[in-house]
Amino acid sequence: MIAGLIVFFSAHGYSAVTAGNPGGALKARLGAARYWAFHSLFSIAGLALIVWGYNLSRSSSALYITPFAIRWVSVGCLALAFICLAATFTPPGAIKSWLKSPANAAVALWAFAHLLYGGDATTLLLFGSFFVYGVVGTAVAIRQKPAKHVKVDVKGDSLAIVFGLAFFALFIKGLHFWLLGIVPNLPF
Numbered sequence: 001m002i003a004g005l006i007v008f009f010s011a012h013g014y015s016a017v018t019a020g021n022p023g024g025a026l027k028a029r030l031g032a033a034r035y036w037a038f039h040s041l042f043s044i045a046g047l048a049l050i051v052w053g054y055n056l057s058r059s060s061s062a063l064y065i066t067p068f069a070i071r072w073v074s075v076g077c078l079a080l081a082f083i084c085l086a087a088t089f090t091p092p093g094a095i096k097s098w099l100k101s102p103a104n105a106a107v108a109l110w111a112f113a114h115l116l117y118g119g120d121a122t123t124l125l126l127f128g129s130f131f132v133y134g135v136v137g138t139a140v141a142i143r144q145k146p147a148k149h150v151k152v153d154v155k156g157d158s159l160a161i162v163f164g165l166a167f168f169a170l171f172i173k174g175l176h177f178w179l180l181g182i183v184p185n186l187p188f
Contacts, residue, residue: 001053001122005129008046011039012133050126057122065118071187074116081109082171083164090163093156101141102160108134117185 027035084106087095099105111131115124177183 001050001057001126004046004049004051004053005126006046007042007049009129009133011042011046054122054126059120059122062118062120063124066116068187070116071185074113075186077109077113077116079165079168081106081113082168083160084109086164086167087156087160090159091153091156092151093154093158093160094152095157095160097152099138099142100144101137104134104137104141106134108138110134
């Protein structure tokens with residue numbers, strides 16, 4: 001799992017440190033299509049190693065357990081995460097305008113929601129690293145100067161909310177189990 005985290009965050013970190021021109025000189029040397037193909041392959045390989053390693057190293061001894069009522073906060077964070085993720089793909093609205101990179105905020109919210117459930121050392125390492133990555137990515141994106149003024153449209157936010165909540169509902173009603181083999185332990 002640790003090897004997967006290193007591979008995954010290395011691919012994303014390289015793009016992040018070349019802000020304004022993701023990939024920088026390497027993309028110029030390889031060409032944009034080839035650079036993004038390698039970036040995708042490294043990301044997928046890292047993700048596969050993370051999932052494989054996580055399943056191998058999970059233990060049943062919890063380091064901490066949060067009160068059951070906190071799971072409602074977790075569900076709220078997950079709903080917001082899906083809305084932020086959807087905002088990444090919708091026309092510019094207030095969400096995208098304010099966060100600049102709603103995908104990073106989605107990662108932070110998703111990881112935080114999973115940390116709220118409690119967990120063992122492996123879970124803490126996995127979701128803790130994604131939480132730090134999402135928070136740092138969101139902070140960096142918000143601090144960047146806007147390239148140009150973009151007209152904010154309520155349609156983008158409306159679409160993000162509708163599609164985000166619809167996908168969230170699909171995920172908790174069966175997609176989470178189908179993809180990961182884990183039934184979400186929801187408070188309802």
